[in-house]
Amino acid sequence: MEDNNLNYIENAIFEGVEDIKLSEELMEHIEKWKDKPGNLIMILHRVQQIFGYIPLNVAVKIAKELNIHLAKIYGVITFYHFFKTEKPGRHKISICMGTACYLKGAEKISDELQELLGIEIGQTTKDGLFTLETVRCIGCCGLAPVMTIDDEVYGNLKPEDIAGIISKYTNIKTGV
Amino acid sequence: MNNNVILVSNNSPHLYDKFQKLLTEKNLINKYQLKKFNTFGLNTYTSIIKIYPDKIIYVDSLENDIEEIVNDHLINGKIVKRLLYKNEHKNYLKSGPLPIYHKQLRLVLRNSGLIDPESIESYLSREGYRALAKILNNTTQDNVIDEIKISELRGRGGAGYPTWLKWNFTKQAQSDIKYIICNADEGDPGAYMDRSVLEGDPHSVIEGMIIAAFTVNANNGFIYIRAEYPLAIKRLEKAIKDAKEYGFLGKNILGTNFSFDIEIRLGAGAFVCGEETALISSIEGNRGMPRPRPPFPSTKGLWEKPTVINNVETLANIPLIILKGGDWYNKIGTEKSKGTKVFALTGKVKNSGLVEVPMGTSLREIIYDVGGGILNDNKFKAVQTGGPSGGVIPEDKLDTPISYESLNELGSIMGSGGMIVMDHTDCMVDVSKFYLQFSVDESCGKCSPCRIGGRQMLDLLTNISEGKSDESIIEKIEAISSAMQKASLCGLGQTAPNPVISTLKYFKDEYIDHIVNKKCISGKCKSLIVFEIDKNNCIGCHLCAIKCPVNAISGGKKEIHYIDQNKCIKCGLCFDACKFNAVIKS
């Protein structure tokens, strides 16, 4: 992580980045927030909503638009777990590691997923299909242990259910 | 329509059968809708029978009583008084949802589950915005403060600070600009009270904020909510929009010269941002790092202006206190903790969910009467309140009535309302490691007692769970704990040792077992468990060997199998797989 982040700024500062034209919708959003104090986080939220992460060239653009240092944006992105600097996979799998899920065996679910997908928490599969993450309680403790894939919640999980659930998403891919 | 309905609780199936038999015998079976229902707690009453349309509840009836109910009540219309449900004043109570019998009292959740949260009309039909109108109509700011003072409402975000005092500081602060912030960051993992309120009844929180704004002279408000709660955000946005359209927010509210507006600001996955000064820094668009207090936000908060910052649940209480009066509210609860508290009851409990009980209800009542007892009828071990800042409470303290003070005395805290039940399969070393890991991950790193102390303590706990420690380790843990408690800048670091301290206090034996005997009786600490095959039980079905991900199990069909301890990664799959109890965990 650490190294990646360093690359992230160094690239920006020393190699220059490819210019990107932001969509009108995003520009409108930036315009709306531009003069409000404390706008940065709300703008970054929109960027991540659109791109799935905060691409470097977008960050550079925002720094220009808001007339702030890139380092400030970098500081905020790295402080908040929610913001990502790397492009996520097509499907985001989030395993709940809240207390209720932990007590009911979330670790076994997590082990099974890592084994099945061949990646660790925080990584994306080589084919770009899945990113594996953990979250802290999504408020479905009654169904613990739970995970979400994109917006779908899967509850009362057992390790043996995982393969079947994952195959639903890999099949979509081969079907395309 | 056949509106003669008899509902019998399902913990007494024999009573249901008896009804069925008697009604059939007397040829009445077609005149009644006889049904079974699930109760929550199985401990409060041995049986509950509800009869409609008469709206009568009988409790603790025995099989012989059924005949009397059928003959006297159903046939002759005479109520069987001795079986009636009675409240604490010995009044006979008729049916309908009853507070005592359910143990729950829903003030904060008064509308949740009953109204359409996306319809302001739905909120209006249940006294919505009446409290606001009441104070705008004929109340001074001081009156509001007095009313809240009489109610003795205390903050539900964890610390329990008197709400009226906070408001009064901000009211008295000299400034043209003041702010109201609703803290909806809800960071405790395993707790979701605030989310439910926002999803189920967003207007109650907005109305609470408007009343706070009127009282302290604020014109702008912010709701700081976790980005992980998309549904709550959507409903809040809709509610704010509707409130503006109806004239409850914006310029000249209800035609008065009071104006107030609310904006939503999103959190971004940092637990420390629930701490009020960090939260303020986050709204300002910065890294969410706490700063020393004083100055307190009530005098110097958002953009250095006086700011009231309250939790969701605190604010949802406000309209009710204004409507029903501080006196009314003050009658509920214990001497120093008034009103109700919402808990997210989860973990190894049968009926996990949200419960709202009056302060002073005992933990046992919550877990057994509302929660229905322990999952799979396992043995209760401890209940954890307050999340990563709180502690565990063992069996012999379960009768403690809940209040801010009583939980502190037990070494835990009220916290925001997480309540997690643990059974004999949960290891206390593992649990405290889990919470500490959370605090270490979430430490903002600004001050060293928290950043370094937390890390060191986590290493020590890991050593214990891996059997690499001796008895001197407990002293080390105690030393670090006390340094963190005394020297950390914010509540996160100050309270992070609590889960460790409280498990050490009540479950020292379990720690010693890990440290001296290198044993984890719950079988949670992997390094301390060994999986072996019991030669007497193994029939050689080979199932375990198929399941083992690292091929650590050898043995042909119908032969006794063997686990190679050097290969075993202790995943436990063989243990789960074996149908003959031949895999033993020790």
Added chain:
Amino acid sequence: MKKKFNSLKEFYSYQSNNTIMKSKILVGYGSCGIAAGADKVYDTFESEIIKRSLKDIELIKVGCLGLCFSEPNVEIIINGLPDILYGKVDEKFAVRIIDEHIINKNIINHNLYDKPYIDLFNNKES
């Protein structure tokens, strides 16, 4: 229905039109209800109501009753019958609720749950 209250007087003279006594289907539609399948249950009710042209029935998404263990929860309110809360409702059961409970006024002897609350404003104790 949109309405702006320009004065306190206007607010006080306003009568909410939500009080008309209709039969109601309340579907618990909080995050955990949805996770357990409340969205599909809601859709089933909606299409069944249209399919059978049922009148005077209101289908409402409500927040969480707190009974996460029995989600999806559905409460049926019909004049004359006790309010009934069903837990663990799926699409098939939703159709049964329409057929048996709503249309034939027969309470179904399956997954009935005790309600956890006392209604603060509308206490139905007589």
